Amino acid sequence: MKVVHTIRDLRDQMRGHDKVAFVPTMGNLHEGHIKLMRTAADYGDPVVASIFVNRLQFGPNEDFDTYPRTLTEDCEKLQANGVYCVFAPLEKEIYPVPQDYRISPPHDVADILEGEFRPGFFGGVTTVVMKLFSCVQPRVALFGKKDYQQLMIVRRMVQQFALPIEIVPHETVRAPDGLALSSRNSYLSETERAEAPWLYAILKSVQTAVQSGEKNLVQIEETATQQLSKRGWKPDYIAIRKRSNLQRPTAEEVIAEEKLVVLAAATLGKTRLIDNLEI
Ligand code: PAF
Numbered sequence: 001m002k003v004v005h006t007i008r009d010l011r012d013q014m015r016g017h018d019k020v021a022f023v024p025t026m027g028n029l030h031e032g033h034i035k036l037m038r039t040a041a042d043y044g045d046p047v048v049a050s051i052f053v054n055r056l057q058f059g060p061n062e063d064f065d066t067y068p069r070t071l072t073e074d075c076e077k078l079q080a081n082g083v084y085c086v087f088a089p090l091e092k093e094i095y096p097v098p099q100d101y102r103i104s105p106p107h108d109v110a111d112i113l114e115g116e117f118r119p120g121f122f123g124g125v126t127t128v129v130m131k132l133f134s135c136v137q138p139r140v141a142l143f144g145k146k147d148y149q150q151l152m153i154v155r156r157m158v159q160q161f162a163l164p165i166e167i168v169p170h171e172t173v174r175a176p177d178g179l180a181l182s183s184r185n186s187y188l189s190e191t192e193r194a195e196a197p198w199l200y201a202i203l204k205s206v207q208t209a210v211q212s213g214e215k216n217l218v219q220i221e222e223t224a225t226q227q228l229s230k231r232g233w234k235p236d237y238i239a240i241r242k243r244s245n246l247q248r249p250t251a252e253e254v255i256a257e258e259k260l261v262v263l264a265a266a267t268l269g270k271t272r273l274i275d276n277l278e279i
Helices: 007-014 031-043 071-080 121-136 145-160 183-187 190-195 198-211 217-230 251-255
Strands: 002-004 021-025 047-051 085-087 140-144 166-170 234-242 260-268 271-278
Touching: 002 007, 007 085, 007 121, 021 031, 021 121, 031 047, 031 071, 031 140, 031 166, 047 071, 047 121, 071 085, 085 121, 121 145, 140 145, 145 166, 145 260, 145 271, 183 271, 198 217, 198 234, 198 260, 198 271, 217 234, 217 260
Parallel strands: 002 085, 021 047, 021 140, 047 085, 140 166
Antiparallel strands: 234 260, 260 271
């Protein structure tokens, strides 16, 4: 497996490959990432991963400085799972000058849910994803459904810019107790780790309520939010939305059984977790 740190070396490695399957990451890889790498091999050849902690998508009070950087361990895992090349640039390689040209995703999808609580997040994500796509030039790129809103926004960006890249969603990978795997789970204390699966449990209860015909979605969201708060979490949102555009469904759409998803973000101790479940 080749580990390259510059765009020039990456392009040398990519020469002659027109079916690349790409998995962008910020490193600190867990089993969820590894499953993405293995699935990527079904969609293209070779598999290329990137590891880059992207400053543009972190807010001023977020964990950019402390985000775990574990390149050696990450590369061992990638090598063991059939990845052909890892692009692990330094910050000055991706942002040699201030990144003044940026992607600006539309407000209706980028300033709701995660975007409301992390202003500028999706602008930062789409800008780096566009840049990584331009460096790697993949045919296919895989994104986990745990970051549901990110997946939707990247997909729309690819459509609107007519990028010749197929975006493949990957199911969220969960621990046996239901907790969605995430690099940030490593911030949880032992007690918090034992509590953390409640986020998924509450999403399941929302799913059950909707599936059993309950039509008052606001009430369902409020009950779920109160349940989490009572357990000591600080919920940012628990929101039942249309899968198609993440907007609230109208009463008519609920009756017509529009396809829905429930998305949640909540802080446990000092760790902010997100998760979602299609209904
Ligand atoms: O999902 C992530 O890990 C990041 O948002 C991504 C897509 C690698 C962009 O930095």
